[in-house]
Amino acid sequence: MSPVTRGPERPHLSFRTPSFRTLPYPEDKKDHMNNAPRTPHRPSGRAVAAGIAVAAMLALSACNANSRPAGEADAEPTAVQQGGTLRILTPSDAINWDPATSQNLAITTLGLVERRLTSWKTNPDGSTEVVPDLATDTGTPSDDGASWTFTLKDGLAFEDGTPVTSADVKYSVERSFAPELSGGLSYHKNLLKGADGYNGPYQGDELDSIETPDDKTLVFHLDSAYGDWPWIVSMPAFGAVPEAKDDIRTYTTQPVATGPYRVAETVEGTSVTLERNPEWDPSTDEARTAGPDSVVFELSQDETVVAQRLIADSGDDASAFGGSFVPPAQLAQVQQGPAQDRLVTSGPGALAYLAINTEAEGLDDVDVRRAVSLAVDKNAYRVAAGGEIAGDFATTLVTPGIPGREEYSNGVNDAAPEGDVERAESLLEEAGWSGRQLRLVVQDDAPTLARAQAVQQGLERAGLKVKIVPQADDVWTQTVTQGDGSGYDLTLSSWQPDFPSANGNIQPLFHSSQVGGGGYNLARYTSPEADDLIDRATQATDPDAAAALWVEADQLVLGDAPVVPLIYTKNSFLHGSKVENFRIPDFPAYPNYLQVSLAP
């Protein structure tokens, strides 16, 4: 789960391809080295339901009979067109191929070159499932759910022909703990036993909670049971890095490939060209179709120009797609023009919300927060965000399509999108609201400010005085995620899970451990009851039981009104006329790079 940012390849640490940021728009800043444009975005998640539930069940039931054998079953008979050069246009000025520092989703840039223990397979019906990748299955938990065993497939090799061993995977995970290689997806760092104080393998230390009894077997020991572990090992750090080829300076541009492509050429700031990796064996891979013969990332592209090029669709641009969201201005142009057939809009993805600082004066009263929730005009917010194509109205914390989401009513969350000003006023009166001015601290960019004004106008209808305080991205991040939270009363953010589990929606935003210190509990919400429920749901290894607990957690938390769910955002992407199999699954709300192919 990360905060949402704009384009899929975000630019921040440009290490994440799809980068995400906590911004209201698409990705990229963080991905800075990646392709993510500096706009952030995150994946969206929608109904991965069926697929996920099935996958989760398979993964979670310790029963071997349910483990998915590699390769077998789902080998799809549908042949994918081979050949051609696919172009991916991105605002990022570099791609970070180092798995330790990458925040890429399993189905974007890094996945073309790097395989992990598990990967994501997106199906034509929109579902996304976790499938074995380097491993033969999605993991076998111990009886207590706190240890997970994986076996590597036979015949796997790096691009230079060296066999992939369990030690290479262990080393890849270990190096992600080095301070020199920070900035990547870090969920595992909070889960593996003995990880506190571990600083990577470069001083000769090993992480004892990862065992490699032989060349093919890996055993992970966790602090406590964690049912979503099969999703965690689909993250970049769970690939394989050969220690002999590891140079932290150069790995970011010269990774050792295990996937269908390897890096052939990098022109600083201009392009990265991938060519086929002869050592990759398609029969061992369910997630990737590897249609194009080569893939070229065109870097440092202006998003507006990218949109115009794709609309024009001439020459090589017919075989290209944009790695970042289509900017709002071009979105209107595309929707009416001949390029509309090539515009792909995701389903509901990230949750955009208004966070209420529950520690701020007066806002510690739940009735005041309910009044704020009722006074917000979600419809005006959506209009400011671009209208219907920007997303659907939100009523829950868990986003659509993720197990653990259930529609419910607590008398506040399902008020009309325009709000209920009368009830808001009477709640404020009963609570004895002081009438003080509320500071709505937001990122200083035009789209966010427009949305902030929509929120401000809604609240003022009920007599709540709101002052919009715009701050530069980094300053905003600092204000709302660090320190004592005294700098804001309200803020706007959006969030999309890094993996399709309610865990990813709820825990980072509402667990008391995520207040300040860089965490994203922007409402500074602390509730021992909610913490307990979140912990129990996290540890549940039975997916049905877990889902039931998440539904309960959603209702419990939103009952306290720490945030106002606004919309489930949608992302739009544009591609050239020769690009085929360009699909956005229900989760994440980003196209699956691994299955894109080109017409002959």
Next chain:
Amino acid sequence: MTFVRFLATRLATLAFVLLTVSFLTYAIFVLLPADPAQLACGRPCTPERLETARAYMGLDRSVVEQWWEFVRGVLTGRTFGSAGATVDCPRPCLGYSFAHNTPVTELIVGRIGVTASLAIGAAMLWLVLGVGAGAVAAVRRGTVLDRGLMVAAITGVSAPSYLVGLLGILLFGFTLDMVPVSGYVPFRDSPVDWAWHLVLPWSVLALLSAAVYTRLTRSQMLEELGAPYVRTARAKGITEERVVTRHALRNAAIPVVTLFALDLGALLGGAVITERVFSMPGLGALLMEAVGRTDVPLLVGVTVFTAAVVVVANLAVDVVHGVLDPRVRRGGRAR
């Protein structure tokens, strides 16, 4: 001897300016409430890992210490990281970008070719266009041609580069499909493609900057053409063409050359907007990325480099003036 002293004074000033710029840059970025360590913390982040990241990036030390390390690095090189995973930053080390995992000097060297191609080509173009148009306007003073050129110049001075750039792309790239709309091809790969990709950005930059030169050249020329020596030259029967080109234009060129050197120096520091619009991965684009990521070492490094280029360009102008015009160095003061 006096010239040596002149040069020494200028070099000392140069060093002082660069030290001041680097310190102020450090102070500004360090005092900002943004925290670069936050971005390096990963997701999800914990307070302990935030501290580790801060220590690794040297952000736990005072501004003065950080700045002093930077200055020392320029002279002697630095080593970053912990035992076992160190990275060297050889001198002149302008810092180490943690976001790129690369020394800043290396990043600048990688991008300077793009910016230099863009800047030098555009500068040549605008110098020829601007000075030419200015001279013509001065000689044809008061005519329709003069008025027309001045209107065009005012338009050029006021037009924002992102607008002209996008309009240029739309017209020549998409509608007429005459030139590539974006991208950069290194000179050594293909000089023809290199120039072909640069034609539009050169033209846009040149069009905007030439306007200033047109106005400056025109006013200088008018001044010179009215000067007594010109009257004397004409009286001696020298052809008008020779009077204009050999006498008036040459003298009018002195302030133009000064301005040109400074403009070129500034442009070599990166044409931020033009590079972005044309997807040129130059220093300006690098700076934009650095701002987006709060990559302080990169910001400081590029800023100091840009300052150095401008200061050196300034010095070059002074030296050239000193050589051309003995009055400058005799007084021991430049201009």
